[in-house]
Amino acid sequence: MKKNIIIVATAILFVVLFIVAATLYNNKKDKALSSATLEKIEHVQRDYSPTMGPPDAKVTIVEFFDPACGTCSAFYPFVKQLMKDNPGKVNLVLRYLPLHQNSDVIVSIFEAARLQNRFRLTLERAYQTRDAWIEHHVSRPEKFWLQLDGLGLDMNKLNEDMQSAEIARRVKQDMLDAKQLNVNKTPGFFVNGKPLVHFGYQQLQQLVESEIAANY
Amino acid sequence: MLIFICWLIAMAALFGSLFFSEVMGLKPCVLCWWQRIFIYPLAVLFLVGLFPQNHKEDRSVVRYTLPLAVIGLGFAIYHYLVYSGFIPESLQPCSEDLSCAEINLELIGFVTIPMLSIFAYSAIIMLLLIYRKRFYQ
Numbered sequence: 001m002k003k004n005i006i007i008v009a010t011a012i013l014f015v016v017l018f019i020v021a022a023t024l025y026n027n028k029k030d031k032a033l034s035s036a037t038l039e040k041i042e043h044v045q046r047d048y049s050p051t052m053g054p055p056d057a058k059v060t061i062v063e064f065f066d067p068a069c070g071t072c073s074a075f076y077p078f079v080k081q082l083m084k085d086n087p088g089k090v091n092l093v094l095r096y097l098p099l100h101q102n103s104d105v106i107v108s109i110f111e112a113a114r115l116q117n118r119f120r121l122t123l124e125r126a127y128q129t130r131d132a133w134i135e136h137h138v139s140r141p142e143k144f145w146l147q148l149d150g151l152g153l154d155m156n157k158l159n160e161d162m163q164s165a166e167i168a169r170r171v172k173q174d175m176l177d178a179k180q181l182n183v184n185k186t187p188g189f190f191v192n193g194k195p196l197v198h199f200g201y202q203q204l205q206q207l208v209e210s211e212i213a214a215n216y
Numbered sequence: 217m218l219i220f221i222c223w224l225i226a227m228a229a230l231f232g233s234l235f236f237s238e239v240m241g242l243k244p245c246v247l248c249w250w251q252r253i254f255i256y257p258l259a260v261l262f263l264v265g266l267f268p269q270n271h272k273e274d275r276s277v278v279r280y281t282l283p284l285a286v287i288g289l290g291f292a293i294y295h296y297l298v299y300s301g302f303i304p305e306s307l308q309p310c311s312e313d314l315s316c317a318e319i320n321l322e323l324i325g326f327v328t329i330p331m332l333s334i335f336a337y338s339a340i341i342m343l344l345l346i347y348r349k350r351f352y353q
Contacts (some may be wrong), residue, residue, distance in 0.1 A: 022239040
């Protein structure tokens, strides 16, 4: 009988120890992550990046995204809703982290479309037609090209612009900044420079709401 | 008592490896998975061995745990050799994105995960051999 108690107690001890260690480790990591970002705050935002929403909003969401990433596509309407629910208070800065193969080409199409003031439309078209141009987690720019009808884009100019060195440089800078900030998955969110440590809709909403409360 | 210590070691390995992968986010490579395959059942089997039928001691526990531990030790040694560079990476079966030779973690400066694995497996094997000697001689 005594033996049984010892064994059960040991098993419980293992579980408790695991939970305690995991909690301690996560707390330490969260703190380290937040302070590491504080030191590298200049990497979070660049003035060349595309933005959405009111320019004078005091709460800025920075999102590192990959157009071929399903979660990014799922978060897009949610982020838009967050901006709508807090009119005038929240804006969005989009930064590129094309982790999927060939996504860098898709991203340069976005940037070229931006020169024709069609960035938002092109991005939304990309998310809507994901199935048509992503095959086995590889982006197919030539197939995405076929989805661009009806957006009012000058396709010749688009083709020319997307080769520009400036666009390549920006995408490279975004990827370097992501690396500096330890963003290795998409979407990677920052709200007013604070990283979203625990990923999720609700967590993002809470972070945005706490920044709204702090700034308004 | 010996079997109880074996169970403790297997439980420590189980929770330890889960801590590395699930909490610290270190992805287990292929060889790590093979070692996990042989240590996880041991945590259950030793526990079963600790609760024998008809309240006699279950001596056959050695029969059904020793083979798992020996095979597991084989993988652990192999992994250690890959880790320390005796076996070139190209000869072993890791997927391209997750290298088994890359050292992810060094506790107190030199203790690596395959080393812990070798230690756990050899300790279990030694204890089982001592246990076996006691009853079969």
